[in-house]
Ligand code: HEM
């Protein structure tokens with residue numbers, strides 16, 4: 001069985017935890033201006049930070065090809081699903097960072113200040129903030145579906161898909 005590289009495996013599980021944490025700490029996002037959640041920003045930016053080693057490792061061959069006995073459409077569906085998750089993993093932190101900047105909130109990554117992505121405005125946070133809020137919920141559904149597929153591979157098809165991502 002071919003496995004994912006250690007970098008990809010650790011980044012994958014750390015990202016899953018960071019996204020869960022960012023979602024939990026987004027509670028009350030509508031009051032972010034008066035009461036900004038620095039933990040939400042740090043956990044969310046962590047997802048963006050981990051994308052880089054992950055993609056580099058992928059380019060260097062850190063992702064094994066799909067299991068041999070899998071049909072072509074299943075491989076394509078998995079590729080499309082993973083691609084969509086990558087779009088969310090990059091887009092969510094960026095839209096959140098932009099939204100915070102527009103709301104005039106200073107953003108930091110575990111105590112390290114990061115520059116604003118745009119100038120602050122008075123009034124509503126704007127469409128990018130709306131997109132961020134909605135996408136923040138959609139990614140959880142996507143990840144849930146993705147997890148169900150992984151468990152289906154493991155328990156129903158009984159192939160090595162989940163074991164390829166095993167950190168141990
Ligand atoms: C993958 C990571 C992230 C997830 C899953 C996520 C999720 C969410 C969700 C679900 C909300 C809406 C909460 C509500 O309406 O009660 C929200 C709001 C918000 N998030 Fe994130 N977020 C992430 C990353 C970030 C980052 C990196 C930043 C800033 C650097 C950020 C800044 C904000 C701000 C400012 C709001 C309030 C927006 C508004 O009130 O219009 N988020 N986030």
Ligand code: HEM
Pocket residue numbers: 012015016017019020058063066078082083085086089143146147148150151161162163164165
């Ligand atoms: C927010 C949570 C999650 C995100 C964003 C996420 C994202 C991803 C992405 C993008 C890949 C493709 C990696 C690549 O080939 O470059 C992947 C692979 C994988 N994920 Fe997740 N994942 C999450 C949670 C989970 C959970 C909870 C499980 C298991 C229950 C899981 C099991 C797997 C497995 C088994 C693979 C390898 C699939 C294969 O070899 O085709 N993931 N994940």
